[in-house]
Amino acid sequence: MAESKALEKAGDKSAEGEKKSQELTRFSRTERAAILLLSMGEEAAAQVLKHMGPKEVQRLGLAMASVKNVERNDVDGVVGSFLGEVERQTGIGIGTEDYIRKTLRSALGTDKADALCDRILAGASTKGLDTLKWMDSRAVADLIRFEHPQIQTIVLAYLDPDQSAEILKMFPEKVRLDLSMRIASLESVQPAALQELNFIMERQLSGQTSSKSASLGGTKRTADIMNYLDGSVQSALMEQMKDVDEELAQRIQDLMFVFDNLMDVDDRGIQSLLREVSTDVLLLALKGADENLREKIFKNMSKRAAELMREDLESMGPVKLSDVENAQKEVLTVARRMADAGEIVLGGSGEAMI
Incomplete structure (x- = not known):
């Protein structure tokens, strides 16, 4: 009798935990992180x-x-899930630099993790070149507009690709071509050169950063920046690059990841991506998608959700091409972020992406 009650109680507890876990799935990973931060207090x-x-x-x-309409049970569930994850991955006394660095590298990739570790573990402040990442793209463009092209190249190669793309759009067409070719040809920057560039930024921004050498630029970095350019700007720039160096332009194009390349993402990756993208954005993005890609998306949705999406697409009137492109970019931005975090694997027409 006692054993029966104990099993029943354990079953109830398991069912309750499973129910809470299912309820949390209505929040994206970013929303769960937001709820956790809100529950911690301002300081x-x-x-x-x-x-x-x-960006984070x-x-x-x-x-x-x-985030709205968050109930107390939701907060408890998010906090409980976080604590459970911490308990599974670490233990008392395991908070060493090596553990933190390895964990972050696994989650974010080596480059991003090391940069984050430098700030967390060494107490480095965000100054010099890093300060540019926090600035409005227009302000950065104005800041470097009259600098030597080599300085402009290093800055654009150093910043995140989406910010670099925004800055690049603010330069004349001829300058865009020159800087894109320079970024593609850049492989690394010597410590002295990086330190000198930091000094230049310090004079204008009153800051300084680490002077260690860095691998910047290259065809992959150029492809990442190109991915964030508007469709018309991207196409025109690619044609111009082919006129200058067809082989280099082709290597860049092979590394680019566009909306149609989602066909190469496995089903589990598509399902994870769909949980992070709003229905409205997805609907607009699929308006201009290939039929095969649409079917791949529908296949990874519930039957009811797929039927509703098909009906909405059929009833949707004409939309601006720019709106469709912006929606597709938003989906790709989420996909790249998830790939950087190791949550999905992207594959372009050439090498493995991200």
């Missing part, structure tokens, strides 16, 4: 955010501002 949340990069802070800030 503790600020301590966490100050160790993140500008922007994304979490938007999520924190947008």
